[in-house]
Amino acid sequence: MLKAVSERDERSRLRGELIRCEGRLWLLELLQSGCMQLPIITIEVGGQEIRADRRWNQGLLDPEVRLEGGREPQTVDEERHCGRFCYYCASLTPPVRVQHRMVDCPKRRRANAREYLPEVMAEARAELKRMRQAAEEKLALHRKASEEVRVQKETLLDSSLWGWPLMTSDDL
Numbered sequence: 352m353l354k355a356v357s358e359r360d361e362r363s364r365l366r367g368e369l370i371r372c373e374g375r376l377w378l379l380e381l382l383q384s385g386c387m388q389l390p391i392i393t394i395e396v397g398g399q400e401i402r403a404d405r406r407w408n409q410g411l412l413d414p415e416v417r418l419e420g421g422r423e424p425q426t427v428d429e430e431r432h433c434g435r436f437c438y439y440c441a442s443l444t445p446p447v448r449v450q451h452r453m454v455d456c457p458k459r460r461r462a463n464a465r466e467y468l469p470e471v472m473a474e475a476r477a478e479l480k481r482m483r484q485a486a487e488e489k490l491a492l493h494r495k496a497s498e499e500v501r502v503q504k505e506t507l508l509d510s511s512l513w514g515w516p517l518m519t520s521d522d523l
């Protein structure tokens with residue numbers, strides 16, 4: 352019995368952990384996809400104004416820019432032309448073109464600058480709160496429904512008990 356209880360505790364602990372992990376992943380996803388709200392920043396590469404790829408800077412798998420035919424850049428030169436340089440360093444004065452992502456940028460870290468906009472964080476919070484509220488409401492409805500089923504069952508059980516002739520020890 353004790354073992355069963357501790358296994359159940361462990362399962363509910365793991366379930367809780369899973370829920371928290373999913374919440375963190377959701378938040379990260381919302382913050383990362385919010386990078387498209389960052390203003391466009393360009394830097395001159397070989398006489399051409401090239402936009403820093405915001406999705407690549409966030410470390411997202413699907414970048415903003417690819418080469419023709421959806422090909423991934425193979426050389427440093429191709430990478431530059433796809434805007435794969437640090438968004439943060441490109442926004443400095445004077446702009447610097449560096450071959451790392453904004454999420455990994457040591458200068459950004461030193462400056463204590465966030466890799467997302469404050470309004471994106473506020474939106475993400477609001478979105479997660481909305482999701483929590485919707486889940487709580489559904490849970491409350493579900494609880495109400497199961498409570499009703501329980502009461503119904505008890506009533507049925509009571510009435511069926513009363514419907515049976517009372518047994519006496521003589522019947523056994």
Ligand SMILES: [Zn+2]
Pocket residue numbers: 437438439440441449451452453456457458459
């Ligand atoms: Zn940088």
